[in-house]
Amino acid sequence: SxxxxxxxxxxxxxxxxxxxxxxxxxxxxxxxFWYRQQPGQSLTLIATANQGSEATYESGFVxxxxxxxxxxxxxxxxTVSNMSPEDSSIYxxxxxxxxxxxxxxxxxxxxx
Amino acid sequence: SQKIEQNSEALNIQEGKTATLTCxxxxxxxxxxxxxxxxxxxxxxxxxLIRENEKEKRKERLxxxxxxxxxxxxxxxxxxxxxxxxxxxxxxSGGGAxxxxxxxxxxxxxxx
Numbered sequence: 618s619x620x621x622x623x624x625x626x627x628x629x630x631x632x633x634x635x636x637x638x639x640x641x642x643x644x645x646x647x648x649x650f651w652y653r654q655q656p657g658q659s660l661t662l663i664a665t666a667n668q669g670s671e672a673t674y675e676s677g678f679v680x681x682x683x684x685x686x687x688x689x690x691x692x693x694x695x696t697v698s699n700m701s702p703e704d705s706s707i708y709x710x711x712x713x714x715x716x717x718x719x720x721x722x723x724x725x726x727x728x729x
Numbered sequence: 730s731q732k733i734e735q736n737s738e739a740l741n742i743q744e745g746k747t748a749t750l751t752c753x754x755x756x757x758x759x760x761x762x763x764x765x766x767x768x769x770x771x772x773x774x775x776x777x778l779i780r781e782n783e784k785e786k787r788k789e790r791l792x793x794x795x796x797x798x799x800x801x802x803x804x805x806x807x808x809x810x811x812x813x814x815x816x817x818x819x820x821x822s823g824g825g826a827x828x829x830x831x832x833x834x835x836x837x838x839x840x841x
Contacts (some may be wrong), residue, residue, distance in 0.1 A: 623772075650828045659733070659818070660773070662828040675828075709772050711828075717763055717775030718829060725770075 619644050619712055623721030630700055630728050637696045638724045640710035645690035650718070651683070654707040663708075666693045700728045731757045733832035735819055741838045742809050750804040750835045752819030760824030762795050762802050767816045767834065776817075777804075809839045 620643040630636050640649065651663040664672040664685055672685040686694045697704050709723045734753045742748040752762070760781055765773035779786045779795045779802070786793045792805040806813050816836045820829040 618775075621772075648826050652828075657833075659831040659833040660820075660829070662830070665826065665828055667826075711772075713826070714775075716778050718773075719775065720772030722772050723770075 618714055619646065619719045621710060621712065621719060621721040623710055623724060625724055626722065627725040628727070630726065632701050632728055634700055635696055635698045636700065636726060637694050638708055638710075640693045640695075640721055642691045642712055646712040647690070648713055649687065649693045650711040650713075651685065651693075651695045652709045652711060652720075654709065654723070656706070660709065663695070697726065700726075702728045704728050731755070731821075731830055733757075733819055733821060733830060735817075735832040736835040737833060739836040739838055741840060744809060744811060744839055744841050746809055748806040748809045748813070748837055748839070750817050750819075750837065752802040752804065752832055754800050754819075754821060754832075757800075757821055757830070758797075758823075759821035761822050762793075763820045763822070763829065764791075764793055764802075764804050765818040765820060765831075767818055773818055806837075811839045811841050813837065814839045 622641045649666045652660040654660045663678045664674045666672045666685050666687040668687045684696045705728045707723045711718045711720045732755045763778045764776045767773045777793045790807045794803045816834040818834040819832040
């Protein structure tokens, strides 16, 4: 199965700043997915990133807050912009494989 | 809106017994239902996928059933071991390029 390297693994950021999370896959994939897991909550899909086109955002998530880049078939970034303490969460990227999805190990973000 | 319910309380099982976890969903007609394992500080790991036209799937000590009439899946771990202790997530997808919709997960504790 694909191996996903996600970084940073954790960060503590000041409110009002932005953080860019990187996801590198060891094989070419068409779709990459970004999720958020708030404390005690389920994983929630933020957006789907397809190489060569704009990301598709789920209800409640907007491009200005969570801009995504997908420059090639093995890499994607998610930026959390103008952060507030409510953005404190774990952010994960994921790719679909023949059966099931593979996830990165996540980025634990704390906004102070 | 779509809703997935899993046992919110921790499930304590004695080693060697069968652990059974429940996933119920509403307002959804999934093409696939998947189960994942998540350990603290890690991303979810894919375990099993079952399609809407399948009743049961097995993999080693794991068994999943899927009842689309009841809108329910049961996840069984036989001959449970302390190493099986983790949070288990149920996830649904419509197929194709869809991301996943997750339940909150059930925290399983296998007591030696």
